[in-house]
Each structure stands twice: as structure tokens, then as C-alpha cells.
Amino acid sequence: MNTKKIRVGISSCLLGQKVRYDGGHKLDHYLRDTLGQYIEWVPVCPEVECGLPVPREAMRLVGSPAAPRLMTSRTGRDLTEQMRSWAARRVLELEKEELCGFVFRTGSPSSGMRGVKVYNNSGVIKQGVGMFARQFMDHFPLVPVEDDGRLNDAALRENFIERLFVFKQWQDFLGSDGSIKGLVKFHTEHKLLIMAHNPRALMLLGRFVAHARKYKRERLLRHYFAVLMEACKCQTSVKKNRNVLQHIMGYFKKDLSAAEKKELAEVITHYSNGFVPLIVPITLLRHYVKKYEQPYLITQRYLEPHPMELMLRNHV
Numbered sequence: 001m002n003t004k005k006i007r008v009g010i011s012s013c014l015l016g017q018k019v020r021y022d023g024g025h026k027l028d029h030y031l032r033d034t035l036g037q038y039i040e041w042v043p044v045c046p047e048v049e050c051g052l053p054v055p056r057e058a059m060r061l062v063g064s065p066a067a068p069r070l071m072t073s074r075t076g077r078d079l080t081e082q083m084r085s086w087a088a089r090r091v092l093e094l095e096k097e098e099l100c101g102f103v104f105r106t107g108s109p110s111s112g113m114r115g116v117k118v119y120n121n122s123g124v125i126k127q128g129v130g131m132f133a134r135q136f137m138d139h140f141p142l143v144p145v146e147d148d149g150r151l152n153d154a155a156l157r158e159n160f161i162e163r164l165f166v167f168k169q170w171q172d173f174l175g176s177d178g179s180i181k182g183l184v185k186f187h188t189e190h191k192l193l194i195m196a197h198n199p200r201a202l203m204l205l206g207r208f209v210a211h212a213r214k215y216k217r218e219r220l221l222r223h224y225f226a227v228l229m230e231a232c233k234c235q236t237s238v239k240k241n242r243n244v245l246q247h248i249m250g251y252f253k254k255d256l257s258a259a260e261k262k263e264l265a266e267v268i269t270h271y272s273n274g275f276v277p278l279i280v281p282i283t284l285l286r287h288y289v290k291k292y293e294q295p296y297l298i299t300q301r302y303l304e305p306h307p308m309e310l311m312l313r314n315h316v
């Protein structure tokens with residue numbers, strides 16, 4: 001596992017910076033202290049960076065959810081253009097930061113990435129997107145994004161953090177190589193991981209790689225990465241993971257003793273039945289991969305997609 005820190009954007013208040021309208025913060029200890037050991041956070045506070053003071057009047061989205069205006073709640077000052085023009089410049093600056101993801105603050109009219117309250121004549125609709133978050137996602141459509149609220153869900157958290165690492169591995173591949181030979185290696189290492197998310201996408205990506213010479217390299221890499229990131233967004237499930245685990249088991253047909261096979265099959269069944277988390281069969285398989293030096297499996301990102309210390313697979 002490459003432990004070089006990954007650069008990820010974050011709403012500043014989640015790191016404990018006192019930038020909220022009331023002078024407070026929304027420190028998230030897990031993000032700052034636990035995930036922060038592996039991630040270099042790049043904080044962004046749209047409201048302060050676009051020129052507003054701390055403290056300031058609270059604001060909200062008003063109008064149609066698709067194109068709302070950003071207004072102060074009490075005096076009705078329209079901040080839409082101020083925020084929009086700052087955000088257009090900021091996303092260009094962020095290109096240089098090489099971000100592998102962004103964690104937004106839930107529900108904020110500036111930073112919320114989904115389900116933000118929008119006020120209009122019909123009442124309040126929870127379908128808005130914060131003004132900066134919208135511009136960020138439009139500008140970086142493939143960059144993984146989540147909000148702090150959704151990250152409390154173990155499965156969504158595991159999925160998001162896995163995507164950060166896949167994104168970084170792709171960045172490293174492009175930075176160091178970017179060749180077709182390198183793409184074949186990248187694809188090979190990620191096969192089982194992709195299978196656990198979306199087996200159909202695995203077939204499609206396999207076809208891209210098999211016919212790589214037919215395409216212009218830049219175009220091929222662009223397409224490959226777009227399909228890969230979309231595939232990784234699909235949630236894994238117990239059923240999909242069980243299929244991958246059984247697939248891996250097939251590689252040990254000649255190596256495992258009858259007792260080892262029985263034990264492994266039992267552990268996979270226990271996982272399928274919800275008696276043990278995913279980390280249990282994965283740990284046993286990793287043990288066999290090392291013991292029998294299985295050359296294909298040893299390279300598979302699926303067996304360690306993120307640092308074990310984060311214990312993400314202890315809860316899914």
C-alpha cells in the first residue's frame with residue numbers, strides 16, 4: 001500500500017476552522033484525526049473566501065432547485081453573482097491542487113452537494129445543491145465527492161474512501177507512465193475490485209484494454225477512466241462480494257488442503273449470512289495469497305483497497 005498522502009478538498013468548517021456564519025465550526029473528528037492520517041486536506045470555505053465576514057448573516061437558496069439564488073435569510077441580500085464569480089475562479093485554481101476527492105458540509109447553501117433546502121412559493125424543497133458544490137462538481141465530474149452526513153454510513157464511507165484511493169492510483173499511473181502497457185497492468189490489478197462493484201463495467205473495460213491499439217491513447221485513457229469511476233460509484237453488496245470471494249477461492253484449487261477449503265467456504269458463508277464482516281474472509285484470503293504466493297492475486301487491489309488501519313471493512 002502506497003502511504004503517500006492523497007490530496008482531498010474539504011469544507012473548512014469540518015476541520016474545525018471557525019468560519020461558519022455564527023463564528024462556530026463543525027469539526028468532524030473522524031475526518032480530521034483518523035482519515036487525516038492518510039489524507040492531506042485542502043480546505044475551502046466558499047462564503048469566507050468569496051469575501052464575506054465571520055460572523056455574517058445566515059443565507060439560504062431561494063427559487064427553483066435547478067437554478068436557485070443565494071440570498072441572506074433576514075435582509076434578502078442577493079449574493080448569487082458574488083459567489084458564482086468567485087467559484088468560477090476557485091475551481092480553476094483547484095485544478096493545480098490535483099484533488100482526488102472532496103468532502104462537502106451537509107445542507108449548506110454554499111457547500112452542500114445534495115438535498116439542500118430551497119425556499120420558494122411552494123414552501124421548502126430539499127432538492128438543492130450548494131452554489132460552490134455545484135460548480136465544483138460540474139468542473140470536476142469524475143472527482144469523487146461526498147458529504148459529512150453521508151459518510152456516517154459505513155457502506156458509503158467505505159465506497160468513497162476506496163474511490164479516493166483508486167483516483168490516486170490512476171493519477172500516479174498517468175504521472176509515471178500513461179502507456180498502454182501501464183494501462184494493462186493497472187487494469188489487471190483492479191479487475192477484482194471493479195468486479196465487486198459492477199461486473200458489466202469490468203467486461204466493457206476489459207474490451208477497451210484488449211483493443212487498446214485501435215484507439216488514440218488519450219481518448220482511450222479518458223474513456224477508460226470515466227467508465228472506471230462510474231463503475232466504482234456502484235455500491236458493492238454482500239452478493240457481489242461473495243461472488244468475488246468465491247472467484248478468488250477458485251485460484252487455490254490446487255493449493256488448499258481439504259480442511260483449508262472447508263474452512264474458507266464456511267467463512268464465506270458466514271459473511272454471506274451476515275455473521276461476520278467482509279474483513280474476515282478477506283483476512284483469511286490474504287493469508288493464503290501470501291502462504292501460496294499466488295502471483296495474480298498478490299497484485300489485486302481488492303484485497304487491500306485502503307489502509308487496513310481505517311477498519312472500513314470491519315463494518316460492511
Ligand code: SF4
Nearest residue numbers: 011012013045108111
Ligand atoms: S459549510 Fe461551507 S461555506 Fe459554510 S462555513 Fe462551512 S465551509 Fe464555509
